[in-house]
Amino acid sequence: MLSKKLQLKTIDYKFVLTICFLLFFNSIISAQEIIKDSVVAQVPVEIPSGQRQKIDGIIATVGDYIVLDSDIDKGFLEISSQGGSVKDITRCQMLGKLLEDKLYAHQAIQDSIVVSDAEIRGMMDERLNYMMQQAGGDINKIVAFYKKNSVEEFKTYFSDILKEQKLASEMRDKIIGAVEITPEEVRNFFKSIPKEELPTFGAEMEVAQIVVEPKVSKEDKQKVIDRLNSIRKDVLEGSSFATKAVLYSQDPGSSPTGGFYKMTRKTPFVKEFKDVAFSLAEGEISEPFETTFGFHIIMIDKIKGQEVELRHILISPTVSEDALKEAKERITNIRAKIESKQITFADAARTESDEKETRANGGTLINPNTQDTRFELTKMDPTLYSQVSNLKDDAVSQPLLNTDDKGKKTYKLITVTNRIDEHTADYAKDYTKIKELALKEKQIKAIGKWFDDKIKDTYIKIIAEYKTCNFTNNWLKK
Known part of the structure; x- marks a missing residue:
């Protein structure tokens, strides 16, 4: 186990991350309205002030922002x-x-952090699509839930909430992003x-x-090109590119945000993608083009000096089934050569594998969470674990059909x-993991110091009822 001091800080850090995740939607629906007593969550309260009436109102002010009593209730809900x-989260927390x-x-x-209208539109499209699914496709149900008088009023309100959420995220990323750690x-x-x-x-x-x-056959490629040309035509005639990206794009990293990316020439995108992106003017939509990932179309939202804001699908x-059959036959032959010792697995990966990311390393996988080559069994992707858990040393699996996201x-x-x-931490063998723990501790300290400094310089007011709270940060400026 970690030392008690480190363990406590790690728990605090995990608590913050857990709440951040659980409040993913709460940060959206944190509305300034009265909510009925009948729907108020029964949660632990650490305010020893007797029987409290549920009257909504401003309970705190931070700079230009306010917190309502109902915001806390909606968080729990x-x-x-x-x-x-x-059950273990108090109102004060x-x-x-x-x-x-x-x-x-x-x-x-x-700090002049800018959140573009394009980013907010992308977030809006993503959230609205999700909410529409939950509401059976009826946006009026959503408007009624938020107690707004029209779709336009709801979207204006919703946009402000999303912008606040994005600003908070960007600020936190800026603080953490500035933290570096040395080997010493x-x-x-x-x-x-x-x-x-x-x-x-x-x-x-x-x-x-x-x-x-x-x-992939030429015919199958042409079908995709024709589909993208049809989408492009719809957008040129007035349809929303962002909505099309949410509905049709197969890029999991951007489709939820309407295909949105910010990039410079140094951003690690494939060359073909960057070449097209930096050849377009604002508002222009590319013709379909191919990369190793498939076929794309790009629309440029904004050009800011050397940075481009874009959307893509x-x-x-x-x-085809014939192509799958041929691929299976090819990989079966590769396995047979490895099993008969004609070639090693690593050499076969270097000469036969179609995966550029791993073949230079003899097929060795990199853990995406730690960026090293080790995978902890209890944290391994379930699909990968099921594929390797029963393999003996030096054994090669049967050909596995894999479908990615x-x-x-x-x-x-x-x-x-x-x-x-399983072993006790060793500095030399586990340097990457130890570095990660050390960096997290330093990030926690940086965030704590940032709050200490900014709280001193920011107008903050909390009503008397909540002044008995034992906050982690010095919100009461004691």
Whole structure:
């Protein structure tokens, strides 16, 4: 286990992240309205002030932002509606989180952090599409739920809420993004943990794979090009590009936000994508073009010096059954050569694999969460775990048909190249994990210092009823 000091801070950090996640929708619906007593969540309250009347009103002010009593209640209601438990969250803790969000947003404006209208439109499209699904496609039900008089009034209100949420997120990312850690700091962090309290890391393994992609026919490619041209035509005639991206784009990283990306020439996008993006003028929509991911169209929202704000739609061609059959035969032959010792798995990956990201490393996978080659069994992706858990050392899996989150089908072979048993943290062997823990601690300290500094310089008022709260931050300026 971590030292008590570190453990406490880690718990606080996880609490903040948990609340951030659970309040994903609460930050949207945090409306300034009275809510009925009959729907107020029964939650723990740490305010020893006797029987409290449920009269809504301003309970706190942070800079230019306010918090209403109903905001806290709606926070609990939303956590409950998402299946979360509120039994261990007090009203004071909920208020503390809301105050943090308000200060983030307030300071973002002071720091001239800009949230573009295009970003808000993308967020609006994403959330509205989700809400429309929940409301059976009837936007009037949503308007009524928020007690607004028209769709336009609701969208204006909703846009303001989303902008505040985005400002808070950008401000927090700015604080954390500025935190760096040196090897010396990592070493000192590790040395500060008592030997008997060093963390224990679970069993891990290193995995390699060979991927074979089915060949896509010219006819299948043309179908995708025709589909993108049809979408492009609709947009040129007045349809929303963002809505089309939400409905049809197969890029999971951008489709929920209407296909939105911000990029410069240094942003790590594939060359073909950047070449097209930086050849377009504002408002222009590209013709369909191909990358390794499939076919795209791009629309430029805004050009800011060397930065481009754009939207794109990605559609990948479907693969025929004949192409899948040929791919399976090819990867079966590769496996046979490995099994007969004609070639090693690593050499086969370098010469035969269609996956550019891994073939140079002999097929070795990189853990996306840690950026090293180890995968902790208890945290491994369930699909990958099911594929490797029963493999013996140096064994090669049978050909596995894989479908990724964009619907792209491939065949692959997997092998386990190394196993690491559960063990107490070792500085040399576990440097990457120790560095991550040290960085998180430093980020927590940076956030804490930021709150200390900004609270001193910001107008903050909390009504008497909540002044007995034991906040993590010094909101009461004691």
